[in-house]
Amino acid sequence: MTRIKYGEIWEKAIKPDIEIIKKNKNLRLVYELNVLKEKIYESYEKIRTIVHTYMADKQGKIDRHKIASCFVFALKEVKPFEIIIESSDSKIPVKIYLVNELLALKTGLSIIMSYIMDNENKQIQESFSHGFKFPVCRHDNYVNYLLQDLYYSFQVNKCFDIFTFSNLLFMIEEYSKEILLA
Amino acid sequence: MSDKEKLFDLNDFLNQEVTQIEFTDLMTTSNSDKSIEDIEIVPYPFDLEKYLNDKN
Numbered sequence: 001m002t003r004i005k006y007g008e009i010w011e012k013a014i015k016p017d018i019e020i021i022k023k024n025k026n027l028r029l030v031y032e033l034n035v036l037k038e039k040i041y042e043s044y045e046k047i048r049t050i051v052h053t054y055m056a057d058k059q060g061k062i063d064r065h066k067i068a069s070c071f072v073f074a075l076k077e078v079k080p081f082e083i084i085i086e087s088s089d090s091k092i093p094v095k096i097y098l099v100n101e102l103l104a105l106k107t108g109l110s111i112i113m114s115y116i117m118d119n120e121n122k123q124i125q126e127s128f129s130h131g132f133k134f135p136v137c138r139h140d141n142y143v144n145y146l147l148q149d150l151y152y153s154f155q156v157n158k159c160f161d162i163f164t165f166s167n168l169l170f171m172i173e174e175y176s177k178e179i180l181l182a
Numbered sequence: 183m184s185d186k187e188k189l190f191d192l193n194d195f196l197n198q199e200v201t202q203i204e205f206t207d208l209m210t211t212s213n214s215d216k217s218i219e220d221i222e223i224v225p226y227p228f229d230l231e232k233y234l235n236d237k238n
Contacts, residue, residue: 005219012223020231056210063214095234102230109226111218118221131227163211 001048001067006041009071013110014040017103018080026092027081027099036080043074051162064115065173068108069166075104076154101150105143108165112173127180132172 015033022029031039048070052058062070079100085092095102109132116128134142146168153160200208 002219005223008223013225016225017230021234024234054209054211056207056212061214061217063212064216064218066211067218099234106226106228106230109228110223113226114218114221114223115216117224118216129227 001044003041006044009107009111010037010040013107014075014103017106021081021099021103024096024099026084026086026089026096028084029080030082031078031080036078039078040071040074040080043077044070047073047162054163063166064112065166065169066162068111068169069162071111072104072108072150072165073160073162075107076100076150076160098147098151101147104150105146108169109172112169116173124181128176132176133179134172135175 015037018029018033018036021027029036048062048067051062051066051070055062080103081099083092083097113128113131117125119125136142137145150160198208
């Protein structure tokens with residue numbers, strides 16, 4: 001990916017969220033913004049290069065779901081935020097603990113959404129203007145399960161599979177199409 | 183295509199006999215015809231500020 005394109009992803013899909021998140025008193029940005037920007041790019045390029053070795057045409061383009069999955073990996077690997085628990089905080093919301101996962105997932109979804117919006121069909125653009133549809137779960141909402149999955153992938157299993165998460169993003173897109181374009 | 187036909191397609195795929203090199207080729211992943219370099223990036227529509235500040 002060219003630095004120009006990455007710069008656009010950073011400015012439109014990553015940095016605005018970081019600016020919002022860093023206002024939270026329980027979260028601290030670990031790196032200076034320009035250092036963080038570079039670290040995410042380096043991590044993305046490293047894993048993207050590995051993914052290319054598994055492709056039919058190794059010089060060809062990788063698809064949207066793998067690009068998104070590589071960005072999810074990069075954000076999770078770099079871990080932009082750390083949690084600060086002050087003595088006055090008896091409890092903090094679960095979503096604060098999972099903020100790196102949220103930032104990673106939202107960046108991945110932005111990549112997929114960008115491809116969908118790059119469609120001249122106005123009906124498709126309007127149908128997806130409020131985001132994706134997720135399956136209804138019995139005990140919690142699906143996005144929370146995705147965040148848990150990302151958390152466990154790194155913290156517990158020490159393993160994040162680019163291809164599996166890419167497949168999951170494909171399923172989210174296709175499920176949304178089934179619902180939104182019915 | 184019916185479910186039965188799809189199942190048979192899967193059987194055809196799994197029953198193919200290939201050399202180890204051909205198997206490696208089969209297991210590669212396909213390329214995309216559209217480059218992200220040509221795509222305008224749009225942020226995912228989700229109100230992060232509201233989500234983080236929401237007490238519920």
